[in-house]
Amino acid sequence: MSMHPRTRSYHHGDLRAALLTRAEETLREKGPAALSLRELARDLGVSHAAPSRHFKDKQALLDALAQSGFERMAAVLGASQDGVPEKISEQVEAVVRAYVGFARDNAALLDLMYSVKHDPEASDALLEATQRWSDLVLRLVADAQARGEVREGPLEHTALPVFATLHGYADLAVSGMLPPEMDEHGLDVVIAFILRGIRP
Template identity: 60%
Template sequence: MKKRPYHHGDLRAALLERAELTLRERGSGALSLRELARDLGVSPGAPGRHFRTKQALLDALALSGFERLVDTLARAREGAGETFLEQLAAMAHSYVDFALADPALLDLMFSAKHSPEASQALGEAAHRWVEQGLRLVDEGQRRGEVRAGPPERIALTVFAPVHGYVGMAVSGVPLPEGADRGLDDVITSIARGCLPERNPAT
């Protein structure tokens, strides 16, 4: 059956969808604008109207990934309780779920944002992701649930362990048995480390 040619209005979205599938199944090295054009039944030059280079395509994939991650974490936090621990747990579980669902995309997101060729839009999307952690810590401090100190430093101690857990999970490191695979223990440890310092009784 002859492939239906894509109309001008939906080719960009179709290219991104197909590229993400290729990324997930075969890695970024297998991505080719010419091959994507062939898969979608368009002329070899058609993708160039939207992505002049393969790097531009990768940049767009990373941008889409960060936008979806930011939205995922925002919805997780909105649906959680009001305490720092509840919101941290919701965001951590959502982040891990996002990473495990598409580890190749997550890897691309973090490598692309450090590229000298990264677009301003990608940098801004990555910054919005960082700001989510800063807001979580800042608001926890305002409620007296998180110790005093620069939010950016405390946020690092909050999300570095979660990011490390993700790295272990996607690389196949054996994790504890149970529905949460040890993530809840990581979250509890983080929350304890964020507790305000108590003055010793005098």
């Protein structure tokens, strides 16, 4: 178990996981510019080249960070639907609150997640993780459409603006572009707006 290999053995035990954990802390506390492989290594008490055994370069670590971010986000959004009645208004409200909450709690990570996507050759696993959560929104809208709670039309057309609004609001909120007094209230407004836009 040796939680604290203070008596540091030559091998760390799980350096890869430790790097990711510490990297995310640093990202959250000091921003992406302060992320350096060498400093991470120092923090963890290993040599400056040790990280290269687990991530071929810095981008690989960032990709891994982004991937875990997408996975956690998908989990959060999925969980947001637990116990929510099959009514699009409540479902949308839950998912929007969950997404904005996640964005607030993981602002720098979310930035990272979205910037990685620009890269033409991101790993398949990452790309898959990227899309998993958008599938959730798509399914939500599709089901509601089947129940007649959402206007007709191709799924991409009904879900796309929902997605855009959701994402845009979260981004604005995280960027601090919104007068803070409307932070919570603004959410209600945005939810109502989305519902108006999709109802039959």
